[in-house]
Amino acid sequence: MKISQMKNLGEVNEAKLNQVGIMNSESLIRLGTEQAFLKVRDLVDDGACMNFLLALEGAIQDVPKKEITSERKTALQAFYRQVCSEK
Template identity: 60%
Template sequence: MQISEMKNIGLVNEKKLNEAGIMSAEELRQVGTEQAFLSVRHLVDDGACIHFLYGIEAAIQDIPKRELTERRKAELRQFFRNLNID
């Protein structure tokens, strides 16, 4: 399955993930949300935002982004905040 066929991930974000070396939905699931995000952020788009992070997680869970649990969103927000500490 192509990444863009997953929920929440369009062609633009599929291209970013591909450029970071993640070529399929299965690879994205294996790599996981945080590592996929880090790969894109370090190799392709240093401005990748928290909404992209949420989108990856929701795609892996196969749910609309708005259905992420508050607990998981809080975990992802903390992960994102930690990236921005200099």
């Protein structure tokens, strides 16, 4: 499936993911949220934000961002803070 057909991700995010070699939903799912985020942030968009991280997670889980569990959101927020502090 095309990335832009996944929940939360449109053509702009698909283009960013394609630029780092993530060409379809299967490769995004295989790579995982955190690794996909790091690839995009490090190679394409150093301003990638928490909303993008949540969009990736929602796409992988096939749910809207607002339906991601609070536990997973908390884990992703901690990951994001750590990544931002290393910049």
